[in-house]
Amino acid sequence: MGNEKILSGRIAVPEEFQEVFSHFYFAxxxxxxxxxxxxxxxxxxIMIFIFGEKALIHTQNDASLEVEKSIVLGPVKKAFDYSLPAGSKILAANFKDDAFYRFFGPAAISENLPVDSDSLLDENCFTALWNRLAGIEDQERQVECILEFCRPYLRNRNPVVQQLIELNTTAYSPIKEVAGDKKQTERAIQLTHKKHLGYSAKEIMRFRRFLKAVQIMQTIAGRASKEDWFEIIEQCGYYDQSQLINDFKHYINLSPSRYLKLQCSICSPLE
Known part of the structure; x- marks a missing residue:
C-alpha cells in the first residue's frame, strides 16, 4: 500500500525459495x-533490516527497543507495535514453516522477544549483509541479495516435519496420525513439531481459526451486522461469540469490533 506518509508493500519470493520464505515486506x-x-x-x-533512522519495537511490557541494523522476532504469536521515525526504512524476511530451524537451529528462539541477528551465527555476518543491503536502493535487488546470501546455509527438511506441515492444514490430529505412521510416541512427535516449527499443533490450529475470522472480517468491514458475526462464528468453528472475542483479545488485545475500526493502522499477514 502507499500514501503520502508511508510507502509499503510485499515482494513475492522466487519459486526456488517458496518453501523457505512466505514473502518479504518493506516500509x-x-x-x-x-x-x-x-x-x-x-x-x-521474522528477520528485520532497518535503514536510515533507527526503528522502535514496543515490547509487551510497555518498553521500547531501538533497532539500528537488524533484529529477529519470532515466532510472532501476539500482535506488537513498531514505530518508524521520519526517514526510516525496513525490509522484513518472513520465514515459512520450519525454514528458520533449517537455517539456525531450534525455532522457538524468542517468542515475541527481539534477538540480535548476529548472535545466531558465530560470525558477525549479518552486519556484513546489512552493509551490502544499505548500498542498494531498490527493495527487489535487496531481496535478491538476501536470497543469494542465505542459499549456502539452508539444510534439508526433516521428513517427519514434512509430513507434519502437510497434515497441519488437513488433519484433525496431525500429531496422532504421524506418531502412528512413524511408530513413535505422540510426545516425541510433539517435541519434534515444537523444535522445528516453534509452536505446537494445537497452537497453530487455534491461530488458523483466528486468522480465518480475520480474513472474513476484512470482507465485511464497514457493515458488520449481527448476522455477520454469527456467520463468522459458524464458519470458523467457534462455540459462541465469547470464544471469538477471547481469541481476538489473546492475539491482538482488541475486540473484533475494535479491530474493524483500527484496520488501517494494522499490518495483516494476509495482505
Whole structure:
C-alpha cells in the first residue's frame, strides 16, 4: 500500500525459495513525524533490516527497543507495535514453516522477544549483509541479495516435519496420525513439531481459526451486522461469540469490533 506518509508493500519470493520464505515486506516513512503501526501475529519468525533512522519495537511490557541494523522476532504469536521515525526504512524476511530451524537451529528462539541477528551465527555476518543491503536502493535487488546470501546455509527438511506441515492444514490430529505412521510416541512427535516449527499443533490450529475470522472480517468491514458475526462464528468453528472475542483479545488485545475500526493502522499477514 502507499500514501503520502508511508510507502509499503510485499515482494513475492522466487519459486526456488517458496518453501523457505512466505514473502518479504518493506516500509518507508516519508512523513515528517514518527508513524506507529501494529503487526498482527503470523506464527512466523521474522528477520528485520532497518535503514536510515533507527526503528522502535514496543515490547509487551510497555518498553521500547531501538533497532539500528537488524533484529529477529519470532515466532510472532501476539500482535506488537513498531514505530518508524521520519526517514526510516525496513525490509522484513518472513520465514515459512520450519525454514528458520533449517537455517539456525531450534525455532522457538524468542517468542515475541527481539534477538540480535548476529548472535545466531558465530560470525558477525549479518552486519556484513546489512552493509551490502544499505548500498542498494531498490527493495527487489535487496531481496535478491538476501536470497543469494542465505542459499549456502539452508539444510534439508526433516521428513517427519514434512509430513507434519502437510497434515497441519488437513488433519484433525496431525500429531496422532504421524506418531502412528512413524511408530513413535505422540510426545516425541510433539517435541519434534515444537523444535522445528516453534509452536505446537494445537497452537497453530487455534491461530488458523483466528486468522480465518480475520480474513472474513476484512470482507465485511464497514457493515458488520449481527448476522455477520454469527456467520463468522459458524464458519470458523467457534462455540459462541465469547470464544471469538477471547481469541481476538489473546492475539491482538482488541475486540473484533475494535479491530474493524483500527484496520488501517494494522499490518495483516494476509495482505
Amino acid at each position: 518507508e516513512n516519508n512523513s515528517e513525524g514518527t508513524i506507529t503501526q501494529t503487526l498482527l501475529p503470523s506464527y512466523q519468525t
